[in-house]
Amino acid sequence: MSDFNVEPLRQKHYNATVIARHDVTQELFRIRVRPDRVLPKFLPGQYVAIGLGYWEPRVEPSQHEEVPEDKRSKMVLRAYSISCPLLDDSQQLVTCDQLDYLEFYIALVRGSEDPESPPPALTPRLFGLSVGDRLFVAPKITGKYNLEGVEPSDTVLMISTGTGEAPHNAMTAELLSRGHHGKVINLTTARHRRDLGYAREQNSLMNQFPQYRYLAITTREPENLDPKNPAYVGKVYVQDLISQGKLAQLVDDPLTPDRTHVYLCGNPAMIGFVPPGGKPLSQPGVLPLLQQAGFTREEPGCGHVRFEKYW
Ligand SMILES: Cc1cc2nc3c(=O)[nH]c(=O)nc-3n(C[C@H](O)[C@H](O)[C@H](O)COP(=O)(O)OP(=O)(O)OC[C@H]3O[C@@H](n4cnc5c(N)ncnc54)[C@H](O)[C@@H]3O)c2cc1C
Numbered sequence: 001m002s003d004f005n006v007e008p009l010r011q012k013h014y015n016a017t018v019i020a021r022h023d024v025t026q027e028l029f030r031i032r033v034r035p036d037r038v039l040p041k042f043l044p045g046q047y048v049a050i051g052l053g054y055w056e057p058r059v060e061p062s063q064h065e066e067v068p069e070d071k072r073s074k075m076v077l078r079a080y081s082i083s084c085p086l087l088d089d090s091q092q093l094v095t096c097d098q099l100d101y102l103e104f105y106i107a108l109v110r111g112s113e114d115p116e117s118p119p120p121a122l123t124p125r126l127f128g129l130s131v132g133d134r135l136f137v138a139p140k141i142t143g144k145y146n147l148e149g150v151e152p153s154d155t156v157l158m159i160s161t162g163t164g165e166a167p168h169n170a171m172t173a174e175l176l177s178r179g180h181h182g183k184v185i186n187l188t189t190a191r192h193r194r195d196l197g198y199a200r201e202q203n204s205l206m207n208q209f210p211q212y213r214y215l216a217i218t219t220r221e222p223e224n225l226d227p228k229n230p231a232y233v234g235k236v237y238v239q240d241l242i243s244q245g246k247l248a249q250l251v252d253d254p255l256t257p258d259r260t261h262v263y264l265c266g267n268p269a270m271i272g273f274v275p276p277g278g279k280p281l282s283q284p285g286v287l288p289l290l291q292q293a294g295f296t297r298e299e300p301g302c303g304h305v306r307f308e309k310y311w
Pocket residue numbers: 047078079080081082104105106107109112113117118119120121122123124162163164166308309310311
């Protein structure tokens with residue numbers, strides 16, 4: 001797009017600056033963004049739209065995208081849960097409301113798996129950002145995925161895939177800082193251990209807070225794939241952990257609806273929501289299992305299961 005003067009467009013649309021970027025892997029980063037204006041108040045677990053112009057370059061390799069002339073000066077926006085760094089520089093717990101920036105935990109989608117869908121538009125551009133670069137952050141932070149109805153002695157079970165850990169980190173920090181004494185369980189799944197972008201902070205929090213458990217399940221490590229590996233456990237599915245009672249054993253809590261709140265975030269296949277009249281999934285997700293066990297999607301309170309699908 002060399003024939004195109006992008007500076008006036010950037011000045012017109014962008015209202016925030018990248019202040020830090022931590023690459024967990026080549027396809028996963030934690031990024032801190034400071035909006036020009038004072039941050040509005042928001043609840044841990046909520047999300048905000050961020051965006052870049054279609055005029056920005058894409059990282060390679062990523063799926064080829066033809067941007068039509070009339071779209072070149074337009075913006076692409078996507079929703080992102082607000083994460084939390086969990087620890088400050090002195091390794092003490094920090095909550096989102098103590099920060100003057102927003103932290104995001106974002107996976108690079110290089111190409112769309114569905115040949116019918118358009119190429120991913122935002123993440124190949126976001127991954128080109130460096131410290132000091134500008135972008136757009138929507139003024140409104142929103143979402144119903146939050147800690148409403150959680151009492152201090154309740155058990156909170158959060159289950160995520162990949163970057164679905166982001167809102168759970170924000171909620172974890174809030175619960176631990178406000179003296180929540182029920183169990184707080186943050187279970188996440190990732191392909192590899194190297195994809196666990198908050199492992200160091202999570203381990204430190206477990207040492208500081210006995211009621212906190214961070215559990216990580218991998219799916220592509222040698223112990224998941226190679227039966228000859230001495231540590232072989234095969235593929236572990238969250239669904240099996242729940243239905244076989246192993247999760248309750250692991251966290252030493254009955255996880256019954258009368259005292260537990262459940263949060264599910266990330267890949268729709270893990271969540272397993274089927275809209276009324278929708279086609280049943282070949283591999284049922286976690287939601288129907290929880291519903292069979294007596295959890296509902298009704299009022300916030302014990303026995304409530306909430307979910308946030310990322311696509
Ligand atoms: C409420 C909400 C909060 C979200 N929060 C986050 C977040 O904190 N971090 C984050 O990485 N994403 C998050 N997402 C997904 C995000 O909005 C984008 O869809 C994603 O970053 C891909 O953007 P894209 O424009 O590159 O591709 P899109 O055109 O939006 O998506 C292309 C395809 O990529 C796949 N995909 C989308 N998101 C992911 C993902 N996270 N991991 C792997 N594959 C994916 C899906 O197959 C999707 O159809 C959230 C989505 C919603 C609805």
